[in-house]
Amino acid sequence: MAELSHRALRELIDGFGGCDAYFSEMISAGALLAGGPFEAWYIDGGPRPEKLVYQLVGADSQRIVRAAALLDRLECAGIDLNMGCSAPMIRKTGAGVAWMASIDRAGELAAQVRRAVKRRLSVKLRAGFQEDFDYLVRFCRRLEAEGVEFITLHPRTAGEKFRRSARWDYVGALRRELGIPVAGNGDIASAAELCRRAAGPCDAVMAGRAAARRPWIFAHARALETQGPAYPPRANFHAGQVNLEETGPRFLELLARHQPPEFHLSRARRFFSFFCDNLKWGNYLKNLLNREENLAGIERVWRGYFAEHGEEALLNF
Ligand SMILES: Cc1cc2nc3c(=O)[nH]c(=O)nc-3n(C[C@H](O)[C@H](O)[C@H](O)COP(=O)(O)O)c2cc1C
Numbered sequence: 001m002a003e004l005s006h007r008a009l010r011e012l013i014d015g016f017g018g019c020d021a022y023f024s025e026m027i028s029a030g031a032l033l034a035g036g037p038f039e040a041w042y043i044d045g046g047p048r049p050e051k052l053v054y055q056l057v058g059a060d061s062q063r064i065v066r067a068a069a070l071l072d073r074l075e076c077a078g079i080d081l082n083m084g085c086s087a088p089m090i091r092k093t094g095a096g097v098a099w100m101a102s103i104d105r106a107g108e109l110a111a112q113v114r115r116a117v118k119r120r121l122s123v124k125l126r127a128g129f130q131e132d133f134d135y136l137v138r139f140c141r142r143l144e145a146e147g148v149e150f151i152t153l154h155p156r157t158a159g160e161k162f163r164r165s166a167r168w169d170y171v172g173a174l175r176r177e178l179g180i181p182v183a184g185n186g187d188i189a190s191a192a193e194l195c196r197r198a199a200g201p202c203d204a205v206m207a208g209r210a211a212a213r214r215p216w217i218f219a220h221a222r223a224l225e226t227q228g229p230a231y232p233p234r235a236n237f238h239a240g241q242v243n244l245e246e247t248g249p250r251f252l253e254l255l256a257r258h259q260p261p262e263f264h265l266s267r268a269r270r271f272f273s274f275f276c277d278n279l280k281w282g283n284y285l286k287n288l289l290n291r292e293e294n295l296a297g298i299e300r301v302w303r304g305y306f307a308e309h310g311e312e313a314l315l316n317f
Helices: 007-015 029-034 061-072 095-102 102-117 133-145 170-176 191-198 207-213 217-226 242-256 261-278 283-289 295-308
Strands: 022-030 050-056 078-083 120-128 152-159 180-184 204-206 241-243 315-316
Touching: 007 207, 007 241, 007 242, 022 029, 029 050, 029 061, 050 061, 061 078, 061 102, 078 095, 078 102, 095 102, 095 120, 102 120, 102 133, 120 133, 120 315, 133 152, 152 204, 170 180, 180 241, 191 204, 191 217, 207 217, 207 261, 217 295, 242 261, 242 295, 242 315, 261 283, 261 295, 283 295
Parallel strands: 022 050, 050 078, 078 120, 120 152, 152 180, 180 204
Antiparallel strands: 241 315
16 A cells, blocks of 8 residues: 555564565556666565565556566565556556556556566456446456466445445455455455455455554454454453554654655654544544654654553553
8 A cells, every 4th residue: 555555564563463465555667667766665575575565556568567577586475466546646647447447458468467577466456447347357357367366356446435335245256257366355444354354255355444553453363263253352352452552653663764754754644544543532633643744743742642541552452
């Protein structure tokens, strides 16, 4: 996720026990090839390069192929093509979900990238431009025929943003139509929901925003799984405890270490706007944090909140 799934967040998640696979932020193929000033940060594969899937975004197939070949030489778990981003500034350039407009164009790209890389090749996409399941199946079958090894489906149409809930029935239905694994993504809000979706008809579940909101979500899910079918979790279930107060400064420390100074403020704001959702007065705190102009100010305001609301510092799960 752009501005979110950088090394600092991955380190934080890993500190809670990690997850099976991480996706990088989307990496612009053009900027990577041009040797942009921040590319070294985008391709930093830590803390678990062997679990990291690099995601590429772009509109020019030749550039994407060359960028994929470059990433293929780094230690990683795979290369993913972004065919799902519907942000207007991405889509209007012909990148992201714009690839879904043409099965041939997308299929040719997949074939070319397939020839250029040895790593596992995957594609992340949306349901399409409208609700047309047959088109989605034809689109994905072509990707499969060209050597794509798994699909992550965020089952919303290009124009939907987060307005309606994700169509999880598409995930199972698509999986039945393909010979390759399908990961489902969309609206995972809790560890219990992660477990419930993982037990359903899909091969993997991707958590997006919830991983920033609750970086311990994967640890919590593992704890629930070992407890058996205890969904929702039992009231007296204290498999883990999260120190919310300390997690904020811990993230800031990781940010300072693993991101360039130019990114510190924007990434801190992005993260805390999710992380504050764990707190009773989180919206109020978000506003205060957004007024701060540096990490030290953010930490001061954060600590100040817990000085008044000490009862919220620890979270049991
Ligand atoms: C801030 C933000 C940045 C995102 N950046 C990316 C991205 O770079 N690549 C991508 O495939 N999806 C990106 N997404 C979409 C998520 O991967 C995911 O598909 C979507 O948020 C739905 O999943 P969720 O409900 O678990 O968050 C982004 C979402 C958000 C909120």
